[in-house]
Amino acid sequence: MRIDVLSLFPEMYKGVLEHSILKKAADNGAFTCRITDFRQYADNKHQRVDDYTYGGGAGMLLMPQPIFDAVEAVTKDTGTKPRIIMMTPQGTRYNQRYAEELAKEDHLIFLCGHYEGFDERIRQSLVTDEISIGDYVLTGGELASMVVMDSVIRLLPGVLGNEVSAHTDSFSNGLLEHPQYTRPADFRGMKVPDVLLSGNHKLIEEWRHKESLRRTLMRRPDLLENRILTDKEKEWLQE
Ligand code: 6GU
Structure with missing residues (x-):
């Protein structure tokens, strides 16, 4: 499985992917993970990725351009159709069944916002899934995406040494x-x-x-x- 994460805080993923079962799974080639700071795709001079909301109101929104371009960059040369997953508290509540579905895919792309919301056109025209990991609010989608990644990766073939443990544990x-x-x-x-x-x-x-x-x-x-x-x-x- 190929995993791409688009985040303004790539450093947050350090550590999580470098320990224990996830590290072993990466070393064994069960998945490859690339973290992309989508700020590098901003086509304006100051590398802005967010802007004020039309109609007024507090808070900034992530603009479509850097995210569309970043997704195009990470999907170019991959023959397969990815699942493009927006991490948002407004998304579908995540569960084990959802993890099992995602574990069958070849390519997952996680879009993570921090503080800001997303311009609606990202939802409409880019994203295939919107996921929330529960009914509480986090400061950003990064931690939530790591939760989803962990739960999916452990289901990939060969990742859990003892194959029965994935099938007999809670929820399956x-x-x-x-x-x-x-x-x-x-x-x-x-x-x-x-x-x-x-x-x-x-x-x-x-x-x-x-x-x-x-x-x-x-x-x-x-x-x-x-x-x-x-x-x-x-x-x-x-x-
Ligand atoms: Cl995916 N993002 C944020 N910011 N908060 C959440 C969440 C996601 N899932 C539950 N709370």
Whole structure:
């Protein structure tokens, strides 16, 4: 996967892409990431990228020209059609399903504003997706784009060493993760449930599934609203 980020603060991405799983994924060629400061595409003498809003009012808006030109520059010579993603609190609320959809793409371009909003023509004629990462306001789209990038990159083939972990973790089956334990079996009198020590894999799977369902019901009942329950799951919820 190819990832391009257009941001006025490219330094913010330092560190995030250079550690742990993301670094390993980049080193292994699972993705390439290029951060572009779109100020360099401003065609005016002072390299301005924003201007006052028509009609008046407080605040500045990012102008179309530098962003259109920057997108044209990063898409030239790439045969494929990119997803052009505007990071904005007005966007579609991001979730795991969205991450899975983006992970199938060849090329993602993130547009990040800071302080300012975007001229509406960027939305209308350039952008394919508008994404918000939740119902709160950040100072800019950079952190939000890093959240999206992280969640997409970990789904790319070969990135998670243990392939099952991407499929069994929270949300991929629509449920929260079940409780987990490591050694010792008894820590200060707090014991690991017997079933997990039983060696009976069928019973263990059933216990985990049931605990996932129970935890989801207690903490995030909203996740069950749009999920079709199996007969077995309905039975468990009756208990
Ligand atoms: Cl994508 N941007 C900003 N500025 N704030 C946000 C957001 C994005 N998602 C949630 N809050």
